[in-house]
Amino acid sequence: MTTARRAGSPEAPAGGQNGRVPNTVSKKKTQVSAGPERRRELLDTAAEVFAAQGYNATTVRKIADAAGMLAGSLYYHFDSKESMLDEILSSFLNELWEGYDAVLEAGLGPRETIEALVTESFREIDRHRAAVAIYQKESRHLTDLPRFHYLVDSQERFEKAWLGTLERGVAAGVFRADLDVRLTYRFVRDTVWVAASWYRPGGQHSPEEIARQYLTMVLDGVAVRP
Amino acid sequence: MTTARRAGSPEAPAGGQNGRVPNTVSKKKTQVSAGPERRRELLDTAAEVFAAQGYNATTVRKIADAAGMLAGSLYYHFDSKESMLDEILSSFLNELWEGYDAVLEAGLGPRETIEALVTESFREIDRHRAAVAIYQKESRHLTDLPRFHYLVDSQERFEKAWLGTLERGVAAGVFRADLDVRLTYRFVRDTVWVAASWYRPGGQHSPEEIARQYLTMVLDGVAVRP
Amino acid sequence: MTTARRAGSPEAPAGGQNGRVPNTVSKKKTQVSAGPERRRELLDTAAEVFAAQGYNATTVRKIADAAGMLAGSLYYHFDSKESMLDEILSSFLNELWEGYDAVLEAGLGPRETIEALVTESFREIDRHRAAVAIYQKESRHLTDLPRFHYLVDSQERFEKAWLGTLERGVAAGVFRADLDVRLTYRFVRDTVWVAASWYRPGGQHSPEEIARQYLTMVLDGVAVRP
């Protein structure tokens, strides 16, 4: 039931068939590692459970079970259940923005920027599937808590980046002008991130391949051109 | 067991094929009505809260507050919090499938079928926004409960309908053959239903208008044709 | 489930095969009688349910179901669930003491007194099976409530009557002197009243017949005399 596979990488046949860059999030040595790596492991475990069952429905005991310890023991490592969530989300967002910022500062054209952002997004989904899924499900009601206000900030930067690029594209004549830009923005944004709900790392398509297909759908459409 | 009962659906005679249907769902805090309408009102209220806060994070007290009664009083009308959820989802799915079946039995071509399904979907989002949002967020872990097994059935029919239509379209040469059909399926499906997360009835676009724009994006792409 | 047969007499093939004196507690005319008889009927129904499920486990709704009305409606007839219990027990005890007093004032010898008390007791069990069963199960913790203090009084009178008779018998040489009288008292008392837990009116033995057999067991023993 509480399957909770150790998150992401270890079992992934690293750098396998699709020329994918293995993203070794944690390098656990033996069974149980120590120090800050242990922390990472526990967070990965927690993220899996949160993603699978929902934050509220996840009890600290379930996380502890999945980690092979007792509930109380988690409190040696973390202040609270909420702080685990916090750490999961913030470290995901940090990495996401590292990638996004690199793209945004690269001085690409609108279409290329969109392509790069989409590709980067799928890479993040690949690396942080659980965190992305949690983010999707929980961010709405989390924004009420002051502690998670950075989610709002991130959302705003996010919107600015995408919406801006789209508008730039419309102005440049590379994106259609007959569409409501906000609608388009939501369309593209959702289209990409919802994928986290079904994506499983190590599946038959690499994130880059999925990004490629998504991009041609979004940009060129599903219909055959007349 | 819990076979989706068909709700009386007073919302049904929804004004025509395109005119915005003002959401008459009930304005809490007005005088309470009696009889089976009261039940509907309470379910609508509950759905609103479930959608906003998530099923697990919603306490019966919150629902009762929103309905202007005490928590215990809800149990005069419903067996349990879960049965409220059940009734909300099943009556939504019943209505959804009425619309979908009408489309699927109309003998339309693949492209027209997709167009009709998307349009019908946005109409359902308009009518049952809360239920759709709940469905999106909760269906995954609900399927574990025997009581909600009908969600799995519905999902299967759903996939059959959409995937089948897409395949038909590829075979007929109206949809691109160079895409992974399952990927396309997920793309179209998610793209439509996630809209429930931001859609607000009574906004500036009617469901039909949103459907139209979504359809041209999905079918023809966002990019300007070369 | 909540079988709740209308109590005692009506269905009993009055004065049937065993030369039993029919004790017509209530003469209901048709389906639902009015006035004070209705009250009796409801109390009989309540007593059945209390006896079957236990006072605490019996909800007012169960009684109402058995009586064919809604829970709230009972409050037209009675102040509270507790007052139903009160009325059931006190009216039983009243009748019991009527019978007991007649016996005790008859000036019989010790053995004859015991015989008459036992017989009278089985008659009461026959007439008020439910009340007796309730009494057995609930009296202990009821005595805490001031309202039910008469239970304590009754118990004391009861003990005085039985214990006194036994002692009289020991003094008179008709009951064995080698036994602890209190133990004997408890033995006889319990032996009789517990029968309410399995006795069903209209069974194959009349109360008088059961009394007769019990008496020879208690007085003469189960073993064959050497």
Add this chain to the structure above:
Amino acid sequence: MTTARRAGSPEAPAGGQNGRVPNTVSKKKTQVSAGPERRRELLDTAAEVFAAQGYNATTVRKIADAAGMLAGSLYYHFDSKESMLDEILSSFLNELWEGYDAVLEAGLGPRETIEALVTESFREIDRHRAAVAIYQKESRHLTDLPRFHYLVDSQERFEKAWLGTLERGVAAGVFRADLDVRLTYRFVRDTVWVAASWYRPGGQHSPEEIARQYLTMVLDGVAVRP
């Protein structure tokens, strides 16, 4: 399913065949013990309260109060209030049957078997007074719950053992043939077990002494022989 597990029974090596066993059951409010003994202590406490107030009337808070902890803390040790009851009853029945089986397999004559069973029964009442009292009061409506179906099994074995012995005795001419055997069975059975309702361990009579007196009453009668 819930097969009566055998409790560790530290009470088992109960001092000899007649010397009063001082009830070492645990004196709440003393220092709490740890490990599986704590479980036993809590169960003993719970049994005491159940016996005194009835299962339904007993709130978990009352049990917790008696155990010197908060209501919720009980759930660290037990799944539910019902499972406490289950464990109390099943461990009592296990011990009871150990004793009964020893008697039944000893190849005694009918009268000696009855004597041994009665004596064993009073010993059980002495050791498990609370459990016996609970059993008396609650077993009837408990048998509806699948979880407690073993109570029915036990009752059947019980009846077989006693009734069989009585019939053997009648056939052998040691018990009276002029009595209804089932009536005799109920008489003897009830007569013994009801004693749990007034018996207090540490009273002036040892269980063996009470058994002896009960046996001469049951077998030889209360009346002086003519």
Add this chain to the structure above:
DNA sequence: GATGAATGAGGCTTCATTCAT
């Protein structure tokens, strides 16, 4: 006399969290 709907207290249970060992 009875109904339908609600109240409010309280019951069982869960769970994040703490802390001595």
Add this chain to the structure above:
DNA sequence: GATGAATGAAGCCTCATTCAT
């Protein structure tokens, strides 16, 4: 670093009772 046991707040649900109709 981890365990075992407990806390205390809160959650879902039940139920006796009330009352307008």
